[in-house]
Amino acid sequence: MKNLLIIMLLFSTHVYVVAQDCNSSLRGKVMDYHDKTVLSNASILLLEENIQVYSDNNGNYTITNLCDGDYEIEVAHPYCNTLFIPVTVNGETTLDIKLEHHLEELKEVKVIGSTVFDKTNSAQEVVLRTEVLEKFSTASLGDALKELGGVSTLSTGANIVKPAIHGLNGSRVLILNDGVRMQDMEWGDEHAPNIDINSAGTISVVKGASALQYGGDAIGGTIILEQSKFLAKDTLFGNTSINGVSNGSGGNVSSEITKGYNNGFFIKGQASYKRLGDQEAPDYILSNTGIQEIGTSLQFGKRLFEWGFTGRYSYYDAEIAILRASHIGNIDDLIRSINSGQPETILPFTYDLGNPRQKVRHHLGKLNLYKRFEGLGKFNIQYDIQNNRRFEFDVRRGERSDQASIDLELMTHTLSTDFKWDSNESLQLHFGLMGRYQNNFANPATGVRRLIPDYDKYDFGTFLIGEYRLNNAFTLDAGIRYDYTKVDALKFYQTSRWEERGYDVDFPELVIEDRGTQLLTNPVFDYNNISATVGFNYSSGNDNNLKFNYALAQRAPNPAELFSDGLHHSAARIELGDIRITSETSNKLMLSYNHDFKNFGFTVEPYANFINDFIVLEPTGVEFTLRGAFPVWGYRQTHVNLIGLDVSAYSEWTKEWRTEHLFSIVKGKDTENNIALINIPAANFTNSLRFSRQEWKKLELGLQSQYVFRQNEVPPNISVFSPEQQQDIVLDINSSPEAYHILNFNSKMEFEIGKQTLTTSVLVNNLLNTNYREYLNRQRFFADDLGRNIILQLKLNY
Amino acid sequence: MKTIKFLSMLALSAVLFTSCSDDDETPEEVNEEEVITTMTVTLVPQGGGDTITLQSRDIDGDGPGAPEVTVSGSLDGNTTYTGGIVLLNETVTPAEDITEEVAEEDDEHQFFFQTTGSIASIVYGDTDGNGNPVGILFTLNTDTAGAASITITLRHEPKKPNDGTLADAGGETDITQTFDLIIN
Numbered sequence: 001m002k003n004l005l006i007i008m009l010l011f012s013t014h015v016y017v018v019a020q021d022c023n024s025s026l027r028g029k030v031m032d033y034h035d036k037t038v039l040s041n042a043s044i045l046l047l048e049e050n051i052q053v054y055s056d057n058n059g060n061y062t063i064t065n066l067c068d069g070d071y072e073i074e075v076a077h078p079y080c081n082t083l084f085i086p087v088t089v090n091g092e093t094t095l096d097i098k099l100e101h102h103l104e105e106l107k108e109v110k111v112i113g114s115t116v117f118d119k120t121n122s123a124q125e126v127v128l129r130t131e132v133l134e135k136f137s138t139a140s141l142g143d144a145l146k147e148l149g150g151v152s153t154l155s156t157g158a159n160i161v162k163p164a165i166h167g168l169n170g171s172r173v174l175i176l177n178d179g180v181r182m183q184d185m186e187w188g189d190e191h192a193p194n195i196d197i198n199s200a201g202t203i204s205v206v207k208g209a210s211a212l213q214y215g216g217d218a219i220g221g222t223i224i225l226e227q228s229k230f231l232a233k234d235t236l237f238g239n240t241s242i243n244g245v246s247n248g249s250g251g252n253v254s255s256e257i258t259k260g261y262n263n264g265f266f267i268k269g270q271a272s273y274k275r276l277g278d279q280e281a282p283d284y285i286l287s288n289t290g291i292q293e294i295g296t297s298l299q300f301g302k303r304l305f306e307w308g309f310t311g312r313y314s315y316y317d318a319e320i321a322i323l324r325a326s327h328i329g330n331i332d333d334l335i336r337s338i339n340s341g342q343p344e345t346i347l348p349f350t351y352d353l354g355n356p357r358q359k360v361r362h363h364l365g366k367l368n369l370y371k372r373f374e375g376l377g378k379f380n381i382q383y384d385i386q387n388n389r390r391f392e393f394d395v396r397r398g399e400r401s402d403q404a405s406i407d408l409e410l411m412t413h414t415l416s417t418d419f420k421w422d423s424n425e426s427l428q429l430h431f432g433l434m435g436r437y438q439n440n441f442a443n444p445a446t447g448v449r450r451l452i453p454d455y456d457k458y459d460f461g462t463f464l465i466g467e468y469r470l471n472n473a474f475t476l477d478a479g480i481r482y483d484y485t486k487v488d489a490l491k492f493y494q495t496s497r498w499e500e501r502g503y504d505v506d507f508p509e510l511v512i513e514d515r516g517t518q519l520l521t522n523p524v525f526d527y528n529n530i531s532a533t534v535g536f537n538y539s540s541g542n543d544n545n546l547k548f549n550y551a552l553a554q555r556a557p558n559p560a561e562l563f564s565d566g567l568h569h570s571a572a573r574i575e576l577g578d579i580r581i582t583s584e585t586s587n588k589l590m591l592s593y594n595h596d597f598k599n600f601g602f603t604v605e606p607y608a609n610f611i612n613d614f615i616v617l618e619p620t621g622v623e624f625t626l627r628g629a630f631p632v633w634g635y636r637q638t639h640v641n642l643i644g645l646d647v648s649a650y651s652e653w654t655k656e657w658r659t660e661h662l663f664s665i666v667k668g669k670d671t672e673n674n675i676a677l678i679n680i681p682a683a684n685f686t687n688s689l690r691f692s693r694q695e696w697k698k699l700e701l702g703l704q705s706q707y708v709f710r711q712n713e714v715p716p717n718i719s720v721f722s723p724e725q726q727q728d729i730v731l732d733i734n735s736s737p738e739a740y741h742i743l744n745f746n747s748k749m750e751f752e753i754g755k756q757t758l759t760t761s762v763l764v765n766n767l768l769n770t771n772y773r774e775y776l777n778r779q780r781f782f783a784d785d786l787g788r789n790i791i792l793q794l795k796l797n798y
Numbered sequence: 799m800k801t802i803k804f805l806s807m808l809a810l811s812a813v814l815f816t817s818c819s820d821d822d823e824t825p826e827e828v829n830e831e832e833v834i835t836t837m838t839v840t841l842v843p844q845g846g847g848d849t850i851t852l853q854s855r856d857i858d859g860d861g862p863g864a865p866e867v868t869v870s871g872s873l874d875g876n877t878t879y880t881g882g883i884v885l886l887n888e889t890v891t892p893a894e895d896i897t898e899e900v901a902e903e904d905d906e907h908q909f910f911f912q913t914t915g916s917i918a919s920i921v922y923g924d925t926d927g928n929g930n931p932v933g934i935l936f937t938l939n940t941d942t943a944g945a946a947s948i949t950i951t952l953r954h955e956p957k958k959p960n961d962g963t964l965a966d967a968g969g970e971t972d973i974t975q976t977f978d979l980i981i982n
Contacts (some may be wrong), residue, residue: 329954400831400832
């Protein structure tokens with residue numbers, strides 16, 4: 001009887017199929033795995049029948065007139081991994097589909113558009129996309145970031161480029177390299193980030209201390225370098241690019257390859273090599289400005305939706321020659337350099353990297369593990385280790401040209417963990433803990449007294465950030481972070497310096513040994529810092545966005561600010577730290593308004609940063625040595641205001657013609673002394689005209705005009721005694737160079753060669769070979785900036 | 799999967815091994831190797847008389863202390879003096895004679911003499927391998943009685959040959975010191 005029933009059923013089914021008259025249906029809801037947000041416009045494709053439907057605004061989908069049976073459906077959503085689900089339809093069948101739709105997992109989407117922000121809810125943020133980064137394959141991180149509004153650079157020649165955000169650089173700018181906070185002696189003006197730009201997929205910049213998850217002391221801002229993400233599927237892809245650079249007669253080669261597997265495992269290798277000889281200003285060779293740079297990284301891991309791990313090792317090695325003419329003996333040499341108008345040493349072109357030069361290398365290793373708990377959130381734990389070694393070679397007497405004058409080794413271990421509760425649709429919480437140990441070792445074999453002493457540093461940090469979605473338009477955020485820092489140093493002071501600074505009165509207990517002319521001291525300092533942020537994000541529709549953010553941030557002094565003690569040859573000055581320095585406190589207000597019309601859009605971003613106890617390095621007096629007189633630059637603390645505005649706009653005139661406009665200005669003032677703040681970028685205005693036509697091998701042409709105003713607000717010059725002239729003279733070191741205008745050109749075409757894509761680009765920087773000097777280039781006293789530079793790029797994607 | 803685990807373990811252990819480095823011991827004291835703390839100029843009158851010594855001494859080098867400048871006595875008018883310069887680094891014991899380094903690299907060094915008042919001339923008394931003046935040795939001819947001053951500058955990597963002026967020579971200043979003299 002039972003068998004008969006089955007046979008009948010089968011038969012009847014068969015009849016139904018033949019009759020194309022099935023009455024069963026499949027319905028359900030498509031939603032986000034984490035917070036159960038419904039997903040509209042997801043495509044549900046019934047593979048066997050080739051029926052496609054889309055989920056509605058409530059996430060609901062329905063497929064009717066189905067016959068009972070086993071099917072497979074393909075569920076796709078613009079921002080999700082495509083999912084294949086087997087399903088048995090029997091009558092009115094319901095199937096709810098959970099997709100991995102989450103902002104945090106959208107990094108591959110962000111590569112395309114720069115309007116998706118996820119580092120903070122309400123702070124000013126910008127993203128540099130992969131295509132833009134590729135243009136800078138032969139340049140530095142700082143050069144690339146300069147494309148963004150509000151980001152400038154403090155450089156020493158063309159190869160040492162430090163990014164500055166809203167006028168602040170160094171320890172006030174936190175750099176996060178694939179989840180690891182860079183520890184690469186960022187305190188020095190001529191210490192550039194030890195990062196190979198070719199290793200980054202995208203770079204986001206948060207212009208303030210609002211991204212508390214990364215650190216509380218980013219008074220300038222945070223730069224976040226990330227790897228491009230890819231889907232978990234069986235794949236092998238990569239690219240190789242070769243660049244030829246006319247100015248410096250060199251170039252670079254960069255290559256990367258990624259292997260992915262369906263089970264989520266992946267491995268990625270990347271390497272690049274760059275070599276340039278002496279670079280040129282329009283009128284002369286900039287002798288000793290070559291560079292050799294090697295960057296390589298290896299990553300592997302398993303990235304599944306519910307859990308995963310990543311391991312990464314990266315290595316960076318750079319040897320950078322520094323303009324020979326910038327190494328000077330005393331004040332008179334500096335005066336002579338400033339007055340002569342061109343560098344004192346101009347030699348024939350060479351690839352040799354002579355002294356002065358620096359050699360830096362950075363090892364970075366990390367291991368990261370995450371686990372997602374359904375309906376709760378994501379747990380993350382990471383250990384990273386960094387080893388940074390820096391050699392600086394000076395022009396020295398005797399057989400010492402291969403003996404470094406500075407030899408520092410910085411070792412950092414960090415363990416961090418965080419948990420993100422993202423299951424609640426309207427409230428998200430993010431909590432984290434961080435512990436860090438750092439050791440600096442200054443090699444005594446230099447024969448030069450240590451600029452930075454041996455020290456151990458301990459950091460502990462904890463944060464809690466909340467984001468509350470009031471309604472579809474309005475999101476509030478708030479966060480708080482606490483950081484504890486302890487520095488334990490062992491430093492030799494010259495007895496005369498110890499007494500001159502008054503430390504013998506204030507800190508007699510720090511002396512542990514008297515060696516006659518030098519004292520061995522053991523300074524131990526603690527800093528307790530609180531950072532907090534609060535803000536909102538309001539979007540009405542898709543074309544209109546208003547953000548407000550307030551950030552309170554505190555930063556403990558870095559080792560240079562506390563301990564630096566010595567003569568700086570490139571600046572002819574004695575730099576002195578002060579162990580009395582305390583944490584600085586910043587209060588920053590940021591407003592961001594963005595409006596997109598049909599063919600036109602703009603963003604206006606004013607900000608104000610009020611910093612108490614701002615640590616500034618400035619001239620405090622003169623000291624005499626056998627070499628002559630030197631101005632003394634001391635670190636001191638004062639109150640400053642930084643008020644600025646970034647405006648950007650674009651306009652699509654036709655399908656092919658587009659213009660982009662960027663204007664940035666910032667005013668920095670020492671309110672305690674009522675003088676202008678040093679090293680504040682001049683106002684600048686960048687306009688670009690772009691032409692693109694898909695049909696012509698994706699042709700892109702661009703012309704960019706960069707106008708940099710003169711910095712009119714500079715601190716007063718100082719007066720010093722010149723032994724050569726036997727009188728007091730004004731040392732013209734704070735005067736700013738003239739305004740300048742340079743033009744840059746770029747073009748790009750793509751060719752399909754079989755399955756591969758070949759991208760060819762021609763870039764011309766400083767098209768008109770204009771002579772100019774930039775206020776924020778420390779070598780402006782000695783030489784003009786770079787002349788015309790033609791870069792040819794060939795990139796093959798496979 | 800086993801290989802993956804093995805690889806990750808390997809990477810982790812490699813990372814851990816590199817982390818074990820410097821010891822936390824008392825650091826070694828560094829004495830500046832290149833600093834010149836003391837310049838002593840001896841002026842011996844040809845034909846007999848008192849040797850005059852000019853000295854500039856800055857025992858803390860680049861430290862806050864200023865150089866101590868001494869002149870042992872006054873010079874005689876219309877007299878020729880044989881001059882010699884000795885440079886020392888007194889931050890180390892025993893003091894290091896830097897003059898030797900300068901003499902060894904005499905093609906990269908040159909002393910320059912600028913005078914005012916009653917000094918008639920200064921003539922270089924030595925040359926480097928290329929026949930260019932060095933100035934470790936020199937002769938000084940005084941004029942009639944009066945006040946005078948002499949500024950001695952040592953330049954590293956100057957243009958050689960040069961026209962004898964600091965402006966033409968360029969290079970980096972290793973020493974510069976002015977002495978006020980009285981000629982009787």
